[in-house]
Amino acid sequence: xxxxxxxxxxxxxxxxxxxxxxxxxxxxxxxxxxxxxxxxxxxxxxxxxxxxxxxxxxxxxxxxxxxxxxxxxxxxxxxxxxxxxxxxxxxxxxxxxxxxxxxxxxxxxxxxxxxxxxxxxxxxxxxxxxxxxxxxxxxxxxxxxxxxxxxxxxxxxxxxxxxxxxxxxxxxxxxxxxxxxxxxxxxxxxxxxxxxxxxxxxxxxxxxxxxxxxxxxxxxxxxxxxxxxxxxxxxxxxxxxxxxxxxxxxxxxxxxxxxxxxxxxxxxxxxxxxxxxxxxxxxxxxxxxxxxx
Amino acid sequence: xxxxxxxxxxxxxxxxxxxxxxxxxxxxxxxxxxxxxxxxxxxxxxxxxxxxxxxxxxxxxxxxxxxxxxxxxxxxxxxxxxxxxxxxxxxxxxxxxxxxxxxxxxxxxxxxxxxxxxxxxxxxxxxxxxxxxxxxxxxxxxxxxxxxxxxxxxxxxxxxxxxxxxxxxxxxxxxxxxxxxxxxxxxxxxxxxxxxxxxxxxxxxxxxxxxxxxxxxxxxxxxxxxxxxxxxxxxxxxxxxxxxxxxxxxxxxxxxxxxxxxxxxxxxxxxxxxxxxxxxxxxxxxxxxxxxx
DNA sequence: AGGAGCTATAGATCATGTCTATGAATAATT
DNA sequence: AATTATTCATAGACATGATCTATAGCTCCT
Numbered sequence: 001x002x003x004x005x006x007x008x009x010x011x012x013x014x015x016x017x018x019x020x021x022x023x024x025x026x027x028x029x030x031x032x033x034x035x036x037x038x039x040x041x042x043x044x045x046x047x048x049x050x051x052x053x054x055x056x057x058x059x060x061x062x063x064x065x066x067x068x069x070x071x072x073x074x075x076x077x078x079x080x081x082x083x084x085x086x087x088x089x090x091x092x093x094x095x096x097x098x099x100x101x102x103x104x105x106x107x108x109x110x111x112x113x114x115x116x117x118x119x120x121x122x123x124x125x126x127x128x129x130x131x132x133x134x135x136x137x138x139x140x141x142x143x144x145x146x147x148x149x150x151x152x153x154x155x156x157x158x159x160x161x162x163x164x165x166x167x168x169x170x171x172x173x174x175x176x177x178x179x180x181x182x183x184x185x186x187x188x189x190x191x192x193x194x195x196x197x198x199x200x201x202x203x204x205x206x207x208x209x210x211x212x213x214x215x216x217x218x219x220x221x222x223x224x225x226x227x228x229x230x231x232x233x234x235x236x237x238x239x240x241x242x243x244x245x246x247x248x249x250x251x252x253x254x255x256x257x258x259x260x261x262x263x264x265x266x267x268x269x270x271x272x273x274x275x276x277x278x279x280x281x282x283x284x285x286x287x288x289x290x291x292x293x
Numbered sequence: 294x295x296x297x298x299x300x301x302x303x304x305x306x307x308x309x310x311x312x313x314x315x316x317x318x319x320x321x322x323x324x325x326x327x328x329x330x331x332x333x334x335x336x337x338x339x340x341x342x343x344x345x346x347x348x349x350x351x352x353x354x355x356x357x358x359x360x361x362x363x364x365x366x367x368x369x370x371x372x373x374x375x376x377x378x379x380x381x382x383x384x385x386x387x388x389x390x391x392x393x394x395x396x397x398x399x400x401x402x403x404x405x406x407x408x409x410x411x412x413x414x415x416x417x418x419x420x421x422x423x424x425x426x427x428x429x430x431x432x433x434x435x436x437x438x439x440x441x442x443x444x445x446x447x448x449x450x451x452x453x454x455x456x457x458x459x460x461x462x463x464x465x466x467x468x469x470x471x472x473x474x475x476x477x478x479x480x481x482x483x484x485x486x487x488x489x490x491x492x493x494x495x496x497x498x499x500x501x502x503x504x505x506x507x508x509x510x511x512x513x514x515x516x517x518x519x520x521x522x523x524x525x526x527x528x529x530x531x532x533x534x535x536x537x538x539x540x541x542x543x544x545x546x547x548x549x550x551x552x553x554x555x556x557x558x559x560x561x562x563x564x565x566x567x568x569x570x571x572x573x574x575x576x577x578x579x580x581x582x583x584x585x586x
Numbered sequence: 587a588g589g590a591g592c593t594a595t596a597g598a599t600c601a602t603g604t605c606t607a608t609g610a611a612t613a614a615t616t
Numbered sequence: 617a618a619t620t621a622t623t624c625a626t627a628g629a630c631a632t633g634a635t636c637t638a639t640a641g642c643t644c645c646t
Contacts, residue, residue: 070374280342
């Protein structure tokens with residue numbers, strides 16, 4: 001296995017393509033003797049003449065033509081590769097794969113995603129939703145570039161940046177207008193029907209723990225599976241929803257919902273943006289990260 | 294247009310393929326720092342990380358994987374090219390294109406062609422027949438590697454090697470047995486029906502000139518278009534054939550034909566093997582030339 | 587804690603690619 | 617026919633840059 005210096009093939013390519021060692025030299029910003037020497041090296045290594053030299057340049061011998069048919073392809077591929085890398089660098093292509101919960105996508109990331117997409121329409125966006133442990137698995141398997149979940153995350157393989165702070169709260173609609181401005185105790189609150197996000201969500205666990213630690217048991221009247229439904233049901237007056245305040249900021253502003261304040265401090269949750277420690281980010285991911293931070 | 298040193302891609306290929314800079318270094322007979330440095334150059338040139346370094350080697354980033362998909366192809370092509378060149382050198386493949394007359398192919402080149410083909414069955418043989426000027430044109434157009442014709446050839450672009458000497462003569466079959474061993478004059482010969490090769494052949498022109506220079510006119514009783522027919526008709530007794538002696542050596546030996554001797558010196562023709570001056574020969578052609586010479 | 591992997595970094599070295607200068611051949615000028 | 621302008625080849629000097637040695641840092645495993 002001899003294996004020539006690949007650089008020689010670049011010289012050969014241009015010599016063959018231009019039909020002139022002099023022109024090849026100019027193309028490659030070399031001198032003509034350098035090109036002459038490079039071609040000679042190739043010819044010596046193969047023991048075969050690649051060009052016939054005539055008075056107005058060079059032309060390929062049959063063997064040279066055979067070689068060229070391979071090298072041309074090869075050269076084109078490298079050219080494409082270099083173009084592609086430039087594209088990736090300029091964020092004209094590539095992809096950005098983010099894992100998280102649908103509600104975080106919608107209520108937290110959406111504006112960033114929109115801006116990013118506007119600026120880099122060539123980047124394919126992929127949003128993968130799942131639970132926090134699922135997201136972590138995806139990240140470790142290399143299926144996503146970023147994970148966006150609620151803190152705390154403790155995993156030595158992960159590097160976690162802090163995102164927005166989420167403050168959970170109870171909200172109600174006009175049906176319970178009498179509670180507006182009041183400060184309720186847990187007991188008082190528990191007399192109303194409560195709407196909670198279902199299952200294994202971190203927010204749900206946090207609020208249950210909070211009530212338990214005060215000797216109460218928070219049992220929902222209604223359990224739903226989406227943040228949108230939490231909002232909708234609260235507006236319709238079916239109960240008091242436990243929800244992340246940032247997700248209902250619009251409704252709170254326009255007055256279709258108001259916060260039901262408790263006399264205990266509500267838990268604060270950090271959004272964490274996870275990446276794999278020591279694994280380089282893609283261009284797209286690092287650009288996107290810069291925007292969130 | 295920046296254009297990296299292609300040699301870097303060779304290093305990148307092996308680093309990606311082996312998943313280890315150390316292994317790549319061993320493959321390339323380099324040291325690990327050299328490989329590390331080469332990869333760094335590539336990464337700097339693209340402004341993108343190509344590998345993530347972990348404790349047991351390296352693995353491609355998405356950008357690195359993109360690059361690899363191109364470089365792998367490119368590398369494979371160069372590998373194929375180098376294999377192909379080795380094949381051409383070893384005469385395991387390639388082609389040999391010879392121009393000439395059918396009779397020269399059959400009666401002069403055939404044994405060489407057979408031997409060459411036996412030894413190098415991978416070489417595709419191509420025989421192109423035509424008149425001398427046609428052969429010369431083919432040669433200059435690069436459609437054949439060698440031309441085999443009768444001398445003299447005068448063309449500054451051509452390099453001519455001498456091949457076998459051809460001595461033309463008249464031959465007859467048993468029908469004219471009385472002429473065997475005799476020395477005829479031109480007048481005497483002209484009383485017999487003469488069989489000549491037709492038209493614009495060089496041999497025909499030579500013999501006509503010979504007779505003209507002695508004040509005679511050689512008019513054929515029969516004109517044929519192939520050497521085989523010249524032989525066949527003479528054997529069948531339809532006349533006396535003018536033919537190249539080397540083409541009927543078998544018949545002369547076995548006695549089915551005998552030479553009709555004239556009292557004038559018969560012209561001698563050299564076979565010339567033409568190649569283009571200053572144009573390198575293919576491996577196959579130069580090997581073949583060595584055998585003829 | 588120690589060892590055995592791995593890669594990164596710094597700096598010295600030296601080989602290799604590149605240059606200059608020149609020659610030789612051919613073709614187009616004059 | 618002599619001149620000029622191309623082309624590529626060759627030789628030798630030079631310097632760039634690839635490669636090496638030595639070392640450090642990190643992670644994993646015993």
